[in-house]
Amino acid sequence: AIQMTQSPSSLSASVGDRVTITCRASQDIRSDLGWYQQKPGKAPKVLIYAASSLQSGVPSRFSGSGSGTDFTLTISSLQPEDFATYYCLQDYKYPRTFGQGTKVEIQ
Amino acid sequence: QVQLQESGPGLVKPSQTLSLTCTVSGGSISSGGYYWSWIRQHPGKGLEWIGYIYYSGSTYYNPSLQSRVTISVDTSKNQFSLKLSSVTAADTAVYYCATYKPGDLGNWFDPWGQGTLVTVSS
Numbered sequence: 001a002i003q004m005t006q007s008p009s010s011l012s013a014s015v016g017d018r019v020t021i022t023c024r025a026s027q028d029i030r031s032d033l034g035w036y037q038q039k040p041g042k043a044p045k046v047l048i049y050a051a052s053s054l055q056s057g058v059p060s061r062f063s064g065s066g067s068g069t070d071f072t073l074t075i076s077s078l079q080p081e082d083f084a085t086y087y088c089l090q091d092y093k094y095p096r097t098f099g100q101g102t103k104v105e106i107q
Numbered sequence: 108q109v110q111l112q113e114s115g116p117g118l119v120k121p122s123q124t125l126s127l128t129c130t131v132s133g134g135s136i137s138s139g140g141y142y143w144s145w146i147r148q149h150p151g152k153g154l155e156w157i158g159y160i161y162y163s164g165s166t167y168y169n170p171s172l173q174s175r176v177t178i179s180v181d182t183s184k185n186q187f188s189l190k191l192s193s194v195t196a197a198d199t200a201v202y203y204c205a206t207y208k209p210g211d212l213g214n215w216f217d218p219w220g221q222g223t224l225v226t227v228s229s
Contacts, residue, residue: 001170034215036154043203043219044154050213087154091207091214095169096156 002026002090006099012107019075021102023088028068032092035064035073038101039084047086048073078104109134111204111220119198119227125191129204129220136185137162142207143187144216145178147200155200159207160187194227201225 003026013019023033031051036044046055048064051071061076075082083106088099115127129143136143144159158168160178168176172191180187191198205219 032214034213036216043205043222044216045219046215046217049215053213055215055217089154089216094167095171098154098156100153 001095002029002093002097004088004090004097004099006086006088006102008102009100010103010105012105013078014107015078015080017078017107019078019082019104021073021086021104023066023071023073023099025069025071025090029090029092031067032090033064033066033071034089034091035062036087036089036098037082037084038087044087075104109206109218111206111218113202113204113220113223115223115225117224117226119194119225120229121195121227122193125189125194125198125202125225125227127189127202127204127223127225129187129189131185131187135182136180136187137182140208142167142209143178143180144205144207145189146203146205146216146219148203148222149197149200157189157191157202196227199225199227 005024007022033051035048038044047058047062052064063074065072085101085103087101110132112130119125142159145157147155160166175192177190201222201224203222205216
């Protein structure tokens with residue numbers, strides 16, 4: 001199975017900060033990567049698909065980049081509602097695999 | 108718009124079979140173009156893809172669970188189901204159903220059900 005490794009596992013940031021989360025795949029997954037946001041007690045929500053495409057309705061402060069094995073999720077100006085856990089997901093090969101998550105906490 | 112709702116027992120005894128159903132509303136499960144999925148999350152942990160099914164019956168399972176998993180679809184009830192046999196405490200998790208949308212421009216899981224906690228305990 002393709003392993004997805006996120007870094008950092010957690011981070012503390014302030015409102016207005018620029019936040020970057022990285023995800024590395026154990027093999028080339030082209031651009032078959034999505035980013036999901038999960039708040040406590042809620043189901044995940046898709047933010048980005050195909051590495052860099054913004055899902056409809058998602059604020060433009062979220063952006064994704066990368067291809068191959070290295071990917072990045074950037075939040076340009078962190079808002080109070082963005083404090084959550086973020087997961088990357090590869091859907092290039094079976095089984096679909098998620099990263100371990102990055103928890104974004106209030107500093 | 109499509110909405111999903113999981114249902115099933117919240118407590119299952121070890122060695123028994125976990126059975127969950129996902130009811131789809133706002134759209135037809137047999138309309139095509141989507142894969143009907145199950146994903147789980149162990150308490151305080153990350154997400155694990157269990158598998159999914161196309162309305163025609165084609166299934167794709169996570170090899171780590173394949174020997175114990177069955178996903179089926181009931182188009183007449185607009186539902187799909189998960190059965191996981193021989194459960195242990197390690198199968199205690201929140202189980203989500205979700206729609207997987209493959210497309211030329213990209214793929215994603217959306218929408219998701221709210222999730223249901225299943226505890227394996229005697």
